[in-house]
Amino acid sequence: MSPARTGSAPVVTGVGVIAPNGLGVGEFWPAVRDGHLALAPIGRLEPNPYPVTVAGEVTGFEPAGWVEPRITVQTDRFTHFALAAADLALRDAALDPAAVEPFEFGVMTAGYSGGVEFGQREIERLWRHGPEHVGPYQSIAWFYAACSGQVSIGNGLRGPSGVLVADEAGGLDIFAAAGGELRRGVRAMLVGGAEAPFCPYAMCCQLGLGLLSTSGDPATAYQPFTKRAGGFAPAEGGAMLVVENAGAAHRRGATVQAVVAGHGATYTGRRRFDRSAQGLLRAAAGALAEAGLTPDDVDAVFLDAMADPLADAAEAEALRLLLGERASRVPVTAPKAGYGRSYSAAAVLDVATAVLALEHGLVPPTPGVRECRFDLDLVIGAARPVDLRTVLVLSRGVYGGNSALVLRHPESPISGGM
Amino acid sequence: MDTRLSPDDLAALISRCTGVPVTGEQITDPDRTFDDLGVDSLGLMGVLAELQREHGVSKNADLRPHQSPRELLALLPGRA
Amino acid sequence: MTRRVAVTGLGVVAPGGIGTKAFWELITSGRTATRPITLFDPDGFRSRIAAECDFDPVHAGLTTAEITRMDRYVQFASVAADEAWRQAQVGVTDPWRLGVCMGSAVGGTTLLEQDYVATSQRGQQWVVDAGAASPFLHCALSPATLAAEVADRVGACGPVRTVSSGCTAGLDAVGHGARLIEDGQADVVVAGASESPISPITVACFDAIRATSARNDDPAHAARPFDRDRDGFVLGEGAAVLVLEELDHARRRGAEVLAQVAGFATRSNAHHMTGLTTEGVEMAEAARRALDHARVAPDEIGYVNAHGSGTRQNDRHETAAFHRLLGERAHQVPVSSIKSMIGHSLGAIGSIELAACALALVHGVVPPTANLETPDPECDLDYVPHTARERRLDVVLSVGSGFGGFQSAVVLTRPERS
Incomplete structure (x- = not known):
């Protein structure tokens, strides 16, 4: 480094x-x-x-x-x-x-x-x-x-x-x-x-x-x-x-809304969602390492949420591998289910949402979704109050890119950083 | 091919092509350049292309932003 | 410990010959590869000339499946990447530490246009018929597929991305790829750029702003950078790929290092999407930043590979920038534009020019500017007219200028320079 x-x-x-x-x-x-x-x-x-x-x-x-x-x-x-x-x-x-x-x-x-x-x-x-x-x-x-x-x-x-x-x-x-x-x-x-x-x-x-x-x-x-x-x-x-x-x-006395603490990116092949679990895992681990954090520090995850059965399963698997037994307890969410997936802008909107979530101490819900077929704590219904310090944003491309960004609350001690 | 454009018509055409509000009065003002109006070189090329396609202006005509709309008016057939 | 970036492989697909050898022979001969357009019937267009690649994908080694799936610019990139990868002989490397960074300005425009014609019945239907589209049309919408295809060829699982900053994309992709290595995101990055823009819509859009040369009766002499009688650029096509490698990584495995990518910077004129300022301030600034990053003084530059597009405003702008950067030494530094021979292939040209710069360092030869017959009083530097020149080079600067007001600069140095 x-x-x-x-x-x-x-x-x-x-x-x-x-x-x-x-x-x-x-x-x-x-x-x-x-x-x-x-x-x-x-x-x-x-x-x-x-x-x-x-x-x-x-x-x-x-x-x-x-x-x-x-x-x-x-x-x-x-x-x-x-x-x-x-x-x-x-x-x-x-x-x-x-x-x-x-x-x-x-x-x-x-x-x-x-x-x-x-x-x-x-x-x-x-x-x-x-x-x-x-x-x-x-x-x-x-x-x-x-x-x-x-x-x-x-x-x-x-x-x-x-x-x-x-x-x-x-x-x-x-x-x-x-x-x-x-x-x-x-x-x-x-x-x-x-x-x-x-x-x-x-x-x-x-x-x-x-x-x-x-x-x-x-x-x-x-x-x-x-x-x-x-x-x-x-x-x-x-x-x-x-x-x-x-x-x-x-x-300049600016109000800091969040710290961009770490990033990771991998590639696992065009339309190989089966391989994207490893890709997302490594991207997330890389982002956390760059931030000087561990998976235990993750307070919430903003999901890629492709809504393809194979892709969803791979994302759930990535979280299981990353978070271990905490995977079923860390709140995860896909707010974009409420307004759609705007390609390259989708992940940017997720970053914006994550910044606002850190500011408000709330994990917003996944709109329109009533159940989750994986052993994940998918936030549905109402927003969940959480003392958010560290959030992980995941994104995956249809042509094989897997990326992760770690954002931190501005009052968190800074241990690493991009 | 309609070749008779009044200053007001030309102003409307320029506004449509470039998004810059222009009046017929500004078209005839000899001291006003396209730069002054806020019409840039790309915008002017769009205006010229339309005049060449629809209003009989010569294919070889050229105009730069430091020139005036009056000079453009003079390029129209029958107005030399 | 600062991580430095070596070039250990080169691949080129360019007008006048496929492969690095043919490319170098052409651009040091002073011959030009500009000619009447054959890729489509240019009757009715203002500019009817281009620098086309005599490219046969079968002969170049692509499979039927690849030829079917890939747009022309992706084929170019694949062939160039194969050549560069063969030369670099990276061997076993951790795929998660291997990245790809490719550039393109207009991406899949050729396929987009072909399928547009088919789905719209030659422009008759606004609501196009999706049933008439090729199954690979979705790949043309986003040039993200360019980097993905190259990644699949070399087995990359690290960061894989396409840079699409317009006509500086070829420099920016290599610069960005080098940063992935400097910043520890990858140890090896396959970086380069590709473009196949010679299609009716792209030719028409440059016609509309009179950016391209209309010297249709004399195509071989149409690209005339820095000449008094220049009248615009000649559209080109092609690709170049550089294998970038962390310097110690390359040295440990005994690889031949061709050059170092020592510095990169971009700045913007914030002035006009196509217009340039007369003083060249931003290009000089980008170059100065790239030199600072490379820890090289402007005095050490032995050759400047100019953007040299041959438009009236560019060549003046650039000359001003070089005066600003080089000061009193400006007249002693050879400056040339290989666009005079192979045209301007938009997003690809920056990488092709970096391949030329690396070869110039290796061979100690400065490629010339063809067609420079009558000097323009406003362009008063040593543009190496007609004939290549032998010169020992330690530091080479390549600059580019693109729509959006973007100015980019990359500094290459000799392999042994510390």
Whole structure:
């Protein structure tokens, strides 16, 4: 391990969320805490000839309230989410980018599907009308780097930029990548991801995964860890967090919401969920070791919750291997069952949720789920009050990535750190 | 092909392509550049492309943000 | 103990020849591989030229199943990874300590477009017919599959991710991969990048912003970085893969070390998605940070591999950045752009250029800038026109610039440098 690793764990000082169950943490947290179910028929896909009909859609989001008109025309919906979430996170952190030294404040986002709706419109113009009908913004709206670029420009962030497309698990890996910049002297990073995969062509692409729920009933469409688990409900949305160098955050008197204490990542093969138990186990053990902690320190787990029978079983097995006999007693939860799985943004939303859970001392429930087919303490019904010091967030990608992130309460003694 | 665009029409076209609110009055103001209006090079390329496709502006026409909407107006056929 | 990063294997798929040997021969000959587009009928497009790979996947050793499953850019990466892996001869290594970090800017665009045409009846239907899609379309939506395919080839179980930061992705993937080793997340990382963007939608989107050369009547001389008569870049394709290894790990097993990846940094201009500032401040800053990390002074740079895309603004911007970085020595340091010969393959080119830099260190030869006939008064450095130059090199800097305002820099040094 690098000598710079000890005692300098990055801290979260701001959270911005654009989710199907709420815009901003003021709406998002009560909805998550109360297990509000935000899955519904997909309004953006009318008509919808596809077998997937229920999803987590961000409703009530008007770009005009968040994004300059000049930028709206040159960006896809996923970038609108990222810009809005970045704005919320900066406000939550009470951090004015202009007050940070030039080159010391950057942005990193995770991605999965990019600006597909914008892309479908332009590619339609090309094939319907000819090449000269493709507009100038196609070159900057569709690609995966659109969010990092626009957030950098929109907020004057001249520090490091980055974009990881590492499956759903990339939503956790991006915190490690940003941590790498902070360790090397950068003061602050906006970290997050956004997805908007509900145009017809994006849906057409996702169907091939064979992992999406085809249930037409929002109340039962996404049932991870139950006997009825039959795929996940896809979702759109995004989240951005302000992550700062701990010393810099303290010097400016920032309110520290959580400590990003450790990260681990492994790969166990495309669609080899049977092997992901070992992968998740090693990722989690690595994250805890980096945090200077042991599995006994874990107070709650935010689950990947693929809602595929094999994948769920592997995740339960990973927890059994990691936590031993405590596996049946440590509260575990999948709040995303209430609003869907938004690919790379799903794990970022879980990090946001974990930060809020630490702050409130509450483990939110898994909405819509009434039983658990594994010997796990899956929190269902109401949120559970727990004196949370250390939480583990797990994420797994459909192409084989397994990642884990350890977050700690700001008042916990820091023993390790990314 | 409709080639007759009034300053107001052109302003509306620019607004639609670039997201920047522009008025007909601003179009005819000789001292105002696209930079002043907040229309950047990408936006201007979109405007030019539409004028070339729909309004008979020459394929070779070029315009930069330091130039004025009045100069763009002059590129329209019949307005030299 | 600081962990340092060695390069122990190289693989290249580039226009003008498949394999590292053919690549090095081409770029030191000063010949160009730019020509009329043959991958599709470019009639009606503004730019109808490109640097294409004469790539036969069967001849390159891919199986029928791989050819069926993999998009062209994944095929390139697989072949380049195989070559690099063979050269490195890593042998038995802990799979959990073996990572993959691949870059791509537009990922599976080629397959996305092909299937779009099929599912939309050539753009006639907004609500596309999912039944007409290829079973592998879902892999095209997210370039996470690029890193996964490479991981499967080498048996990696450590961190596996794709970097998709646009045109700096090829530098960023190697830089990020090197950090995984520096920070102790892996001992060996297969890092590189791949792109196959020569498809109608990508050609059209660069047409729309006039970024590409329209010198259709003279394709061999169309890519003219730093020349007064340059008119944009020529789109390219290809891949390069570097096997990165912790230096002591490589030395212990007696591996031949080709170079060290000594420094990496990115900074952003926060100015414009495609526009560059005239002063080159951010690129110089990224380079300075990368040099600091490498503990190398700007005075020690023996060669700068420029972004050198051949757009009017880039070459001016970059020249300003090099003046800022190198000061009075700027005129004494050879600077060249191999894009003059193999085009600009977007996310892949950064890795291809790093392969060129590693070979330049090994052979003591600086590759030239082709087509530099008439100097541009605003570009006044030594761009090594036409002919390769022998020169003992200890430190090489490679820079890249991409949409989003991103500027990246990687420093390579000789293997024995401490």
